[in-house]
Amino acid sequence: MVIEVRGPHLYVGGLRAEDIADRFGTPLFAYDRETVEENYGKLVGSFTYENVEILYSCKANNNPGILSALRELGAGLDASSPWEVLLGVRLGFPRERILFTGVGVADEEMRFVRGELGVLVNVDSLPQLRRYGRMFPGTEVSIRINPGFGAGYHEFTTTGGLTKFGIDVSSASRALEIAGEHGLRVVGLHAHIGSGIFSVEPYARVARVLLELARKIPHVEFIDVGGGMGVPYRPGEGAFDHIGFGRTMSKIMEEYSRTLGNVKLRLEPGRFIVGNAGVLLTRVVDVKEVEVGGIRKVFAVVDSSVNHIPRAAMMGTYYEVVHASRAGAPAEVEVDVVGNL
């Protein structure tokens, strides 16, 4: 990992965090490209099944430098808005390696993504499939399935089970009928059931649901088991077992490929690729001491806030705070680090 504490200093990509802050000002997001590349390589390298493609989920971080680095490694893109699709196209991602997955997708958005940009749409509901079929009869489509169960670290990011996401697996046959009525070729089956998943088992279940469904469809080229591979947020937290994941998923794909042919396995990791690859550098602008009712508190007010890390406000998520210029030094005083909003 190339974000590390050496002596009293925090280093990002071999540079002292304080030097980066001095050069570019704060608040500042600083990313380490090597870490991004390493994470991508770890996931790809864990598979023995050869037909695997990673669509980086760019909602995790759409910094163009990060996207370009991943494109150069051969990644595709999981895009969740027409804008993200356009960003991918402009940055040179091959259109056939971009998949647009949305909820509540309007006709004009499909017209733009499919009609103008030529990117595959991953349809989220039966009504959307009907609308898509009327607009683009005889073309290709991918279908997002809700396998009936979710997984992950937070109810806000659980997207399987009783949620608004995808076409309920029990309605899959109806989806295939609708596709048939419009001459649509279902080339992909997709599911993303949550984020912050540390166990391999939910992915194996999802893959089997999709592969069983694939048996009923003559044109399926890929199944996509989504993202959600967990990353540690607190020191000492365990990591996602990418080796076990690659081994189990390869076994399943190899097993089914004997009867289904060489179906591609797609993955949509977001935070697994970028979660440990960046820091938000912020400076202490003010130190305030407050005493009320005999209780004293010290606040270190920094030049950033929840506008830069909204997940902290929305979901109470944890971010490790490191004193970049005295990282290794013993603590002298306990402070609350607070933002400037």
Ligand SMILES: Cc1ncc(COP(=O)(O)O)c(C=O)c1O
């Ligand atoms: C459809 C889809 N794919 C992939 C992801 C990536 O999730 P993560 O960053 O947890 O890997 C998300 C996250 O919301 C998603 O909605």
